[in-house]
Amino acid sequence: xxxxxxxTGAALRRGDRDLWSGLDLTVHPGELIAVLGPSGSGKTxxxxxxxxxxxxxxxRVTALGQEVRGRGNRRIGYIPQQRPLPRDTSLRGRxxxxxxxxxxxxxxxxxxxxxxxxxxxxxDAVGARDFADSPVGLLSGGEQQRLRVxxxxxxxxxxxxxxxxxxxxxxxxxQAVVGLIDRxxxxxxxxxxLVTHDINPLLGKVDRILYIANGRFTLGKPGEVLRSDVLTxxxxxxxxxxxxGDRLVVVGAPDAEESHHHHETAHE
Amino acid sequence: xFGGLADYGEILLLVSNSVIAGAVLGLVGGLVGVFVMQRDxxxxxxxxxxxxxxxxxxxxxxxxxxxxxxxxxxLIAAAIIGxxxxxxxxxxxxxxxxxxxxxxxxxxxxxxxxxRSANRFSLLTGQIVSVQTGQLGWLIAISAFVxxxxxxxxxxxxxxxxxxxSAAARGVPTTAVSLTFMLLLGLIVAVSVHIIGALLxxxxxxxxxxxxxxxxxxxIAVPLLAAAFGFVSAVGGILLxxxxxxxxxxxxxxxxxxxxxxxxxxxxxxxxxxxxx
Numbered sequence: 324x325x326x327x328x329x330x331t332g333a334a335l336r337r338g339d340r341d342l343w344s345g346l347d348l349t350v351h352p353g354e355l356i357a358v359l360g361p362s363g364s365g366k367t368x369x370x371x372x373x374x375x376x377x378x379x380x381x382x383r384v385t386a387l388g389q390e391v392r393g394r395g396n397r398r399i400g401y402i403p404q405q406r407p408l409p410r411d412t413s414l415r416g417r418x419x420x421x422x423x424x425x426x427x428x429x430x431x432x433x434x435x436x437x438x439x440x441x442x443x444x445x446x447d448a449v450g451a452r453d454f455a456d457s458p459v460g461l462l463s464g465g466e467q468q469r470l471r472v473x474x475x476x477x478x479x480x481x482x483x484x485x486x487x488x489x490x491x492x493x494x495x496x497x498q499a500v501v502g503l504i505d506r507x508x509x510x511x512x513x514x515x516x517l518v519t520h521d522i523n524p525l526l527g528k529v530d531r532i533l534y535i536a537n538g539r540f541t542l543g544k545p546g547e548v549l550r551s552d553v554l555t556x557x558x559x560x561x562x563x564x565x566x567x568g569d570r571l572v573v574v575g576a577p578d579a580e581e582s583h584h585h586h587e588t589a590h591e
Numbered sequence: 592x593f594g595g596l597a598d599y600g601e602i603l604l605l606v607s608n609s610v611i612a613g614a615v616l617g618l619v620g621g622l623v624g625v626f627v628m629q630r631d632x633x634x635x636x637x638x639x640x641x642x643x644x645x646x647x648x649x650x651x652x653x654x655x656x657x658x659x660x661x662x663x664x665x666l667i668a669a670a671i672i673g674x675x676x677x678x679x680x681x682x683x684x685x686x687x688x689x690x691x692x693x694x695x696x697x698x699x700x701x702x703x704x705x706x707r708s709a710n711r712f713s714l715l716t717g718q719i720v721s722v723q724t725g726q727l728g729w730l731i732a733i734s735a736f737v738x739x740x741x742x743x744x745x746x747x748x749x750x751x752x753x754x755x756x757s758a759a760a761r762g763v764p765t766t767a768v769s770l771t772f773m774l775l776l777g778l779i780v781a782v783s784v785h786i787i788g789a790l791l792x793x794x795x796x797x798x799x800x801x802x803x804x805x806x807x808x809x810x811i812a813v814p815l816l817a818a819a820f821g822f823v824s825a826v827g828g829i830l831l832x833x834x835x836x837x838x839x840x841x842x843x844x845x846x847x848x849x850x851x852x853x854x855x856x857x858x859x860x861x862x863x864x865x866x867x868x
Contacts, residue, residue: 394764396762397761401757403754403757411805412629413628415808422749422753422757422758426750426757426761428746429746431742
């Protein structure tokens with residue numbers, strides 16, 4: 324079985340600054356990789372490049388056996404960085420999920436029974452039955468995020484890209500969303516690349532970590548990356564990884580790249 | 592009194608084309624309005640209508656076809672806003688710059704024009720009954736074209752309006768879809784300028800959809816209600832206006848505003864019930 328995602332020699336430059344270069348990454352079926360790093364380090368761009376929505380400065384990306392070109396790829400599931408939907412959005416929960424199935428289709432919008440069945444199955448798969456017929460604008464962040472996961476799973480993707488899917492969710496909803504993603508990969512052998520700023524909700528599930536910072540990156544198992552000496556070396560500054568109960572806290576990581584490169588964050 | 596009714600019947604026969612044009616515009620305007628609201632483009636509608644007015648006024652001045660003039664003005668404005676204003680913030684500043692310029696140009700052309708003065712006023716505040724039959728046919732045909740175009744891009748446009756990033760990731764050509772929508776919006780605005788006037792276009796392109804969104808959710812209920820509200824406002828306004836001597840537009844704007852108020856009331860009551868439960 325070929326790797327769902329293969330990145331070779333990838334580099335991203337903005338202006339004259341290297342965000343990272345020489346990135347080789349092969350993601351295996353069923354593998355969950357977390358991407359960490361300060362904002363402005365090009366994590367979102369990496370995901371968008373895999374979808375063919377942005378170009379890298381160098382390197383090749385092969386997703387699901389095809390070299391990435393063109394724009395967008397329906398075989399990849401994508402959960403973009405979430406922003407809450409406006410209260411008066413004229414859609415119900417099920418309509419949000421349905422966009423994953425028919426949102427790309429041009430032509431007269433006649434409903435099809437076969438689509439309705441698929442939407443129902445997706446709604447059940449993400450446990451959204453109770454609020455599927457409520458207006459999405461009135462749903463909580465956690466409920467909206469479940470629906471987005473449902474939308475992303477529409478075509479039963481073998482590669483799932485998630486951009487900060489847990490932001491602004493409470494602990495219970497974080498666990499619920501991680502659970503949905505984890506179950507999909509276990510059930511179907513899909514590979515998952517997940518950008519996050521907090522690794523804790525994923526501990527115990529994540530297979531490898533790609534940590535990008537300071538124009539460089541480190542790739543390895545959680546125990547090999549989330550260590551004071553490794554991150555200190557990566558950042559070039561004293562960084563401590565502390566254990567508080569069953570949680571990990573990274574202390575001293577300079578989010579400094581933002582302070583004198585404010586314009587970078589606009590791209591994220 | 593019965594004589595009055597008989598007169599009304601005769602007048603109605605005379606303006607039946609206007610009623611049809613109003614009906615079609617009301618329906619299509621309501622549908623387009625749903626996306627105007629979702630894409631936060633009410634201000635853009637106003638900006639396009641002012642340039643459409645300038646185009647029509649220029650056509651009037653040089654003796655060209657007024658409908659064509661308004662369409663050219665509309666499309667230029669829609670293209671500028673569509674290409675330069677992909678992001679809401681850029682868009683608003685571009686419209687803010689374009690709008691007074693367009694209105695100023697229009698006023699200049701009108702003041703240079705020395706023909707019938709009723710023609711001048713009608714571009715700003717609308718006077719459908721003074722539009723000639725040949726032009727009415729065009730207005731109806733353009734509205735029908737916009738309706739078909741909207742239906743063909745309906746689902747990708749909805750996806751792009753709600754979540755442009757996911758839409759792009761799933762292969763929706765988001766730029767093409769947005770620009771097509773701007774083109775259709777420009778066309779329907781040009782039609783509205785003739786029926787209700789450049790200053791009052793929003794009464795048919797924004798208010799009905801805003802009202803519908805107050806009382807309904809769902810991808811079918813909202814557009815249907817918006818189209819129905821637009822239809823009632825436009826047709827009702829024309830039918831009331833021909834009985835008296837006042838122009839059409841105030842009737843249309845008042846009906847559409849009343850519908851909005853009622854929907855707001857219903858929506859507010861619904862919210863309250865939800866909270867109590």
